[in-house]
Every structure is written in structure tokens, then in C-alpha cells.
Amino acid sequence: MSDAAAQVGLPPVTPEEDHKVGKGKGRAFLGIPVVGWMLIFFGIPYFLLFLQSLWEPTAFGVSHNWNLQNYKLVFFGDSLSGNIYLPTLLRSLKVGAMVTVFSTLLAFPIAYLLAFKIANSRTRLMLYVLVIVPLWASYLLRAYAWKVILGQNGLLGSVLDKVGLENTFLNNLLYSQAAVVITMTHIFTPFMILTIYAVLERLPPSLIEASKDLGVGRVKTFLTLVVPLSLPGVIAGATFTMGLSSGDFVAPQLVGGKNDVMIANQVYSQFGATNNWPLGSAIAFVLLGFVAILVAISTQAEKREQL
Amino acid sequence: MSFSERIHHPATTGRGLKVYAVFLFAFLYLPLAVIAVFSVVSNDIASLPLQSLTGKWYDEAFSNSEVWSAVKASVMVAIGAVIIAVTLGVPGALLVDRYSFPGKVVFQKFVLLPLILPGVITGVAFQTFFQMLLVPRSLLTVTLAHGTALVSTVLTTVYARLLRVDRSPEQASLDLGVSPFRTFLHVTLPSIRTAILASGLLAFTLSFDEIPVTIFTIGPDNTLPMYIWSALRTGAQLPELNAIATVVVLSGAMLVVVFALLSREDSR
Numbered sequence: 161m162s163d164a165a166a167q168v169g170l171p172p173v174t175p176e177e178d179h180k181v182g183k184g185k186g187r188a189f190l191g192i193p194v195v196g197w198m199l200i201f202f203g204i205p206y207f208l209l210f211l212q213s214l215w216e217p218t219a220f221g222v223s224h225n226w227n228l229q230n231y232k233l234v235f236f237g238d239s240l241s242g243n244i245y246l247p248t249l250l251r252s253l254k255v256g257a258m259v260t261v262f263s264t265l266l267a268f269p270i271a272y273l274l275a276f277k278i279a280n281s282r283t284r285l286m287l288y289v290l291v292i293v294p295l296w297a298s299y300l301l302r303a304y305a306w307k308v309i310l311g312q313n314g315l316l317g318s319v320l321d322k323v324g325l326e327n328t329f330l331n332n333l334l335y336s337q338a339a340v341v342i343t344m345t346h347i348f349t350p351f352m353i354l355t356i357y358a359v360l361e362r363l364p365p366s367l368i369e370a371s372k373d374l375g376v377g378r379v380k381t382f383l384t385l386v387v388p389l390s391l392p393g394v395i396a397g398a399t400f401t402m403g404l405s406s407g408d409f410v411a412p413q414l415v416g417g418k419n420d421v422m423i424a425n426q427v428y429s430q431f432g433a434t435n436n437w438p439l440g441s442a443i444a445f446v447l448l449g450f451v452a453i454l455v456a457i458s459t460q461a462e463k464r465e466q467l
Numbered sequence: 468m469s470f471s472e473r474i475h476h477p478a479t480t481g482r483g484l485k486v487y488a489v490f491l492f493a494f495l496y497l498p499l500a501v502i503a504v505f506s507v508v509s510n511d512i513a514s515l516p517l518q519s520l521t522g523k524w525y526d527e528a529f530s531n532s533e534v535w536s537a538v539k540a541s542v543m544v545a546i547g548a549v550i551i552a553v554t555l556g557v558p559g560a561l562l563v564d565r566y567s568f569p570g571k572v573v574f575q576k577f578v579l580l581p582l583i584l585p586g587v588i589t590g591v592a593f594q595t596f597f598q599m600l601l602v603p604r605s606l607l608t609v610t611l612a613h614g615t616a617l618v619s620t621v622l623t624t625v626y627a628r629l630l631r632v633d634r635s636p637e638q639a640s641l642d643l644g645v646s647p648f649r650t651f652l653h654v655t656l657p658s659i660r661t662a663i664l665a666s667g668l669l670a671f672t673l674s675f676d677e678i679p680v681t682i683f684t685i686g687p688d689n690t691l692p693m694y695i696w697s698a699l700r701t702g703a704q705l706p707e708l709n710a711i712a713t714v715v716v717l718s719g720a721m722l723v724v725v726f727a728l729l730s731r732e733d734s735r
Contacts, residue, residue, distance in 0.1 A: 191562035194555040201615045205596035273484045289727050293720045294495045298676040300692050301712045305498030308513040318514035407585020410678055424587040431591050444588045
């Protein structure tokens with residue numbers, strides 16, 4: 161199961177070091193279609209989105225009047241409605257950070273269990289499949305399931321009523337930030353398990369045995385050996401979880417309340433009901449900028465880990 | 468698993484860890500189980516007590532023509548997207564693995580963007596793109612957007628396999644004067660075949676389930692997730708959705724098992 165990272169569509173966390181990169185023997189033209197396609201159908205849309213963020217909305221569409229007005233509105237708001245975008249962005253980052261921390265903590269023991277504590281390779285494969293089934297299960301349907309569970313007349317509420325616990329905060333979790341965090345934690349935990357496992361499975365168990373043989377205690381071995389060595393996986397998984405959960409609009413829309421809209425919901429409404437594409441583009445680019453910073457930080461952190 | 472001869476000490480099997488694992492898997496599976504249970508009982512709302520067993524939600528879902536046309540649309544989009552993603556992703560993986568060319572590092576980062584960027588950004592970028600080109604939005608535009616975004620998924624999965632493939636048979640074949648094309652067909656391709664299949668399956672599932680890009684690129688038709696999304700927002704037909712969800716999740720689970728076995732094979 162050495163392609164654990166690839167199974168979630170991630171590049172390998174620890175590339176083979178002895179793998180030789182071939183010298184291009186003039187057959188690199190094989191790459192022209194893919195490079196060309198990605199430039200046209202991926203580069204150009206993003207470029208156009210950026211251009212659009214510098215235009216102005218009008219009653220009928222956009223006017224090509226270049227300025228930074230939209231960005232100013234995102235960061236500083238206006239006198240009419242105050243500042244609504246920056247607080248939303250910060251709230252999205254907060255939700256993303258909570259999801260990242262919770263799913264990492266929930267995932268780590270399972271990744272560790274899979275990598276070191278399951279002797280039988282069949283059991284390991286079974287557990288592994290148990291992790292990837294929910295990972296692949298529809299994002300939308302998992303969010304929907306939480307809507308069913310957490311709703312006012314939902315399952316959790318009716319169970320609590322049965323045991324005599326009425327009107328606790330748990331009875332009415334739906335449409336709250338807690339519901340958004342629970343749902344996304346559920347969604348990203350299997351993903352974190354796989355990215356951490358992808359690194360842990362490559363650590364030779366003998367390393368840990370050696371540490372124990374040298375009289376280092378179990379807890380100390382775990383903290384000084386396993387945890388630091390797992391960091392590349394934790395960092396890679398956390399980067400993705402943070403970026404993707406902060407930028408999600410599906411879960412907030414389905415299980416969040418009116419005050420829990422996230423930055424992606426605002427992009428969605430600018431491109432839909434509100435019909436202000438230039439502003440929507442600017443918000444999208446601010447989100448993109450945040451993800452870029454996140455990736456830059458994690459690349460640095462990973463480099464430091466490898467030294 | 469490369470280390471099948473791992474040393475395991477029964478003394479440190481970690482009972483606490485196993486108890487924790489039971490709870491965590493319960494957390495992961497409970498929501499899916501809830502949906503499945505409520506798809507076969509006659510409750511209108513998902514709350515206790517459970518009423519009598521029924522198959523009526525499945526009957527309703529299966530006899531709903533909107534559901535069928537949404538499923539058909541989703542399957543068509545996913546197949547188209549897989550074709551685009553595999554046709555471009557496999558040469559892309561070979562390119563990144565084997566050749567150095569100017570701008571390679573930039574290309575590698577660029578092509579991975581759809582994996583890390585929230586789907587909403589890709590979605591609005593495509594909406595803008597099609598609008599400016601005056602291309603009417605349809606299932607075709609959805610397919611194009613999905614396929615392009617999924618190139619990264621196929622590329623990374625196949626690239627991960629290429630990193631582990633022993634290059635010496637290929638070198639031997641070339642040294643013996645076999646043409647590069649035939650070498651690729653008979654030596655390289657067989658060694659990455661399962662990775663291509665697996666990445667195709669992954670891409671299919673991701674496309675079949677996709678909302679954030681679809682919502683900005685779709686025309687008058689509905690894909691299945693879009694159908695569910697609109698149903699959820701109007702709040703209608705919820706028990707029927709449980710039936711649909713159960714079928715989707717179960718068929719997904721079957722694909723996953725195939726996928727897990729595929730990626731295990733010849734990667735050890």
C-alpha cells in the first residue's frame with residue numbers, strides 16, 4: 161500500500177531518493193499536449209479571473225475600468241455596509257484551523273496503529289480499506305448525513321430526548337459553527353490518516369525497536385522519534401486540510417447557520433444571486449493568496465524537516 | 468506493503484489504541500449507517516422511534532425520472548472527464564518523471580494547483596472563462612472543467628508509481644534496439660497499468676461527486692450531486708435522498724475495494 165499518498169491524489173510525501181531522472185532524449189515533445197492544454201484550459205481561466213477582479217461591476221455586467229476598488233472593499237469594507245469580507249475570511253480560517261487540528265489529532269493514533277501495531281497484513285489491508293471507503297464517500301452526502309443527525313428533529317436530538325436530556329446544546333447543533341466543524345472534521349479525518357500513514361509506513365520498525373533496546377521509554381520514543389519523523393506527512397495533510405476546509409462552501413451552506421457563512425459562500429453568492437463578478441473574483445483571489453501563503457509556509461517547514 | 472516481515476511485539480500491541488480505533492471508526496461510519504438505516508424505514512423524518520421496514524423510498528427514487536437523468540448526466544460527465552484526465556495525465560506523469568525541461572518546477576506546481584485550491588476558485592475561473600468566450604454552459608463545459616482539474620489527480624497517482632518502477636528492464640529493451648514506442652507499450656505501460664486504472668477510478672469518483680466546480684459551469688441539466696444539492700435547499704423528498712445516498716455510497720465502496728486491490732498489486 162505504498163501509494164497511500166497517491167490514493168488521496170497527493171504527490172508522494174517522501175520521494176524515492178535513488179530514483180534517477182532520465183535525461184530528456186528529445187522525446188519531451190510528448191509533453192506538449194498536456195502543457196498546452198493546462199495553459200489554455202487552466203492558466204487562461206485563472207488569468208481572466210484575475211483581470212476581472214480589477215474591473216468594475218455595472219448594472220449590465222462589467223466595465224473595464226482598471227482599479228483595485230474590489231480588493232479595497234474586501235479588506236476595508238465601505239461606509240454603506242461596513243466590513244463584511246475580512247471578518248468572514250478570518251472566520252473561515254478559524255474554522256479551517258479547528259478542523260485541521262481536530263482531524264490531525266483524531267487521525268494520528270490510527271495512522272500509528274496501521275503502521276506499527278497491526279501484525280497481520282490482512283487485518284491491515286482491511287483497516288486500510290475501512291479508512292478509504294469514507295474518504296471516497298461523497299462529500300455532499302457526508303455533509304447531508306450530519307444534517308440528518310444534528311437537526312432539530314434529528315437523530316441526536318431524538319436520542320437525547322429519549323434519555324431525558326432535553327434542551328441541552330447538543331439537541332440543536334444544526335446551523336451552528338460547531339456543526340460545520342464536526343462535519344468537516346469527519347470529512348477530513350480519513351484524509352489525514354492516509355497522509356500520515358504514508359510517511360509512517362516508510363519508517364523501518366527496527367528504528368523504533370532500536371530506540372527501545374537502547375532503553376528509551378515508549379512515550380519518549382514516540383515523542384522524540386515517531387512524532388518528528390511523521391512531520392512531513394502531518395504538514396502535507398494539514399496544508400491540504402486547512403486550504404480545502406477554509407475554502408469550502410458546501411458544508412457551511414448545509415449545516416451552518418446564517419452567521420456561519422464562509423468566504424467561499426461569499427464568492428458563490430457574488431457569482432450567483434448578487435451578480436457582482438468582479439468583487440467575487442477579488443474575494444476568490446484573496447482566498448487564493450491565502451492558500452499560496454499556506455503552501456509557501458508548509459514548503460519551508462518541510463524543507464526544514466528534511467535537513 | 469513493502470515490509471511484510473515487520474517485527475511486531477505482541478507485548479506492545481496497544482490495547483488502548485485498539486479501543487480508540489473502534490470509537491474512531493464508529494465516528495467515521497455512523498453517519499453513513501444512519502442514512503442507510505433511514506433509507507429502509509418508513510419514517511418521514513430521520514428521528515426515533517424507527518417505524519416499519521419499507522422499500523418505498525427506493526421505489527420512489529428508482530421511478531423518479533429526474534434522478535435517472537441526473538445519474539446519466541453524472542456518468543457521462545465522469546467518463547468524459549476521465550478520458551481527458553488520463554489522456555493528459557499519463558504523458559504528464561512520464562514527462563515529469565523522465566525529462567528535464569525549462570520551467571519544469573513551475574509546471575509541476577502549476578499542475579497540482581487544483582488539488583490544493585478550494586474548488587470554488589476553479590469553478591468561478593471556468594465560469595468567467597466560458598462567459599468571456601461566449602460558450603454556453605452545458606454538461607460539455609462541466610466535463611471540460613472536471614477533466615482539466617482531474618489531470619492533477621491522474622498525474623500524481625501515476626507519477627507515484629513511476630517513482631517505484633524499476634527502470635532497468637526499460638533500459639535493457641532500449642539497449643537491445645527496441646523502439647522507444649514499443650518499449651513504452653510492452654515494458655513501461657504494463658508496469659504502470661494498475662496505477663492508470665486506479666487513478667481513472669479515483670478521477671471517476673471525484674467527478675461523479677463534484678459540486679464546487681460543477682455549480683459554476685453547468686447549464687440547464689443536473690448532475691446527481693446538483694440534483695441532491697437543489698433538493699436539500701428546498702428541503703423536499705428527504706427520505707428518497709437517503710435511498711439515493713445509500714446506493715451511491717455502496718457502489719462507491721465497491722469501487723474503493725477494487726481500487727485498493729489494484730494499487731496494492733505490483734506496487735509491493
